[in-house]
Amino acid sequence: MAVAGPKIIKSLERGLRVLQALQMQPDSSLQQLYVFTGISKPSLLRILHTLARSGVVTRRLADGSYRIGATLSRAPSRRQRRDRIAEAAAPVLERLCRRVSWPSDLMVPAGDHMEIRETTRARSPILLQEERVGLQVNWLLTGVGRAYLAYCPAKERQEIIEMLRTSNKAEDRLAREPARLNTILAEVRARGYATRDPTHVGGWYGKPPHADGLISIAVPLRDGARVLGSINIVWLRTAFSVEVFAARHLEELQDAAAEIVSSVRGRRAR
Amino acid sequence: MAVAGPKIIKSLERGLRVLQALQMQPDSSLQQLYVFTGISKPSLLRILHTLARSGVVTRRLADGSYRIGATLSRAPSRRQRRDRIAEAAAPVLERLCRRVSWPSDLMVPAGDHMEIRETTRARSPILLQEERVGLQVNWLLTGVGRAYLAYCPAKERQEIIEMLRTSNKAEDRLAREPARLNTILAEVRARGYATRDPTHVGGWYGKPPHADGLISIAVPLRDGARVLGSINIVWLRTAFSVEVFAARHLEELQDAAAEIVSSVRGRRAR
DNA sequence: TGCTGCATTTCACATTGTGGAATGGAGAAT
């Protein structure tokens, strides 16, 4: 015979249930949460809005999926470090996207590729091309990859290049031409931003490469000596030259990078 | 002009506010939370019951104050390691108290004393004596202190004894008689439990020592080679001899210790 | 073009949470 017991606030309990669901399965869509928790979608929406307004959950810009905010996330596993960066980046990139009108991406290193962790392509007025979080891009030919390589510690750079050299893939041939690569990276450092290789016509792994007509400028997320990843702004190459675009928006992009880094640091400090 | 905005669940928002209040000020009484959050006490009570039922907050047995559960607690600061032990111990000690009918305490090392982190004295049918969390007790003369010393790594034991020897207080004179102390600790290990020194008549620091008529048996919380603290059961020495009481309840006490340790480990593992 | 799956909004209903006031209990002060 359970005691009548003190009153329980059901709506709060459901909120916590959603939170727990998000802990078990980070990055859930509304549908996933609906299946998992059995709570009706309208209610879920209200709950998630409430949690988001309190900063307990965050939405991913790329596809609108939900994740637990850094405020409550548990033991920062290796896996979640990247998510913290993505979370810190989201509001900054969104603002950047609104002001520049062109979309941007956040990329972080992942094995022998760079990987998209966040993107505002869905938010941009101009729909450029399919993009998904988790998609991998080349390290040596893309702007984001080069921005990372140009500024990361020398030792880390050597390890990456060594790894790519031994992979022996055609698209990584630059890893076997240290002189040319060094010239390229030196240029990146001199200009303060990186762009994709002129011969790299876009198209991601698993898709037939085709001229996508896109170009971007990319800058690293520098945290002291380390580099956490890189962010870029993408536009249609027919609209502006790289020089014109950089003159107009490079400073904003660099400011955004600085803001993301300081935001991540702030959270880590806690 | 803020958008009309999606609906917000106010009761959930208040629940999160309480959670945040507890993060800023761990170990809050209802009154403190009432002042801090401005939420009415009946509502606070309902919210806290809900949070507790979901395992997000825990109550301290000693005085009923609330704290954030290990599930959500952030970066485990040194300070919170002890609280985790207390949290893990609470349900175990409560059960022990119900079955044995005598109260027990959880003590952990704190500088040159052992310190009470949790107690069921308030829960025991027999009200023995004032007890508060944070009260400090002697290391060499109490059962809990000796249980700790007897089982902790030799190096740690030497450091503690050295520290007490240099303190040069009268009640720490045993630190200056290594032979006698070693004999005592060897006996503890042989029996599997410790009791207070026969000359130690109770009374805590800051209070005039007086014969309190109490006695206890204490066992360590052994986590591998380390000792996290110790727990005891206290009774009126007129009621049973130490031998009778140990024969009846030692096993339960040791089981409780093992359960607390494995519970702490389980949480840490996550 | 119509179909399917998912996110979001609307709305009528009653479940659910709310706080003032009452109660209980434990110390401290007289």
Next chain:
DNA sequence: ATTCTCCATTCCACAATGTGAAATGCAGCA
């Protein structure tokens, strides 16, 4: 002992609040 005070907990009448079915929107797909 007796009162006073402070705090935790319970009660209860009231209406504010959360609820889900159904409608709408929207994008990809056959």
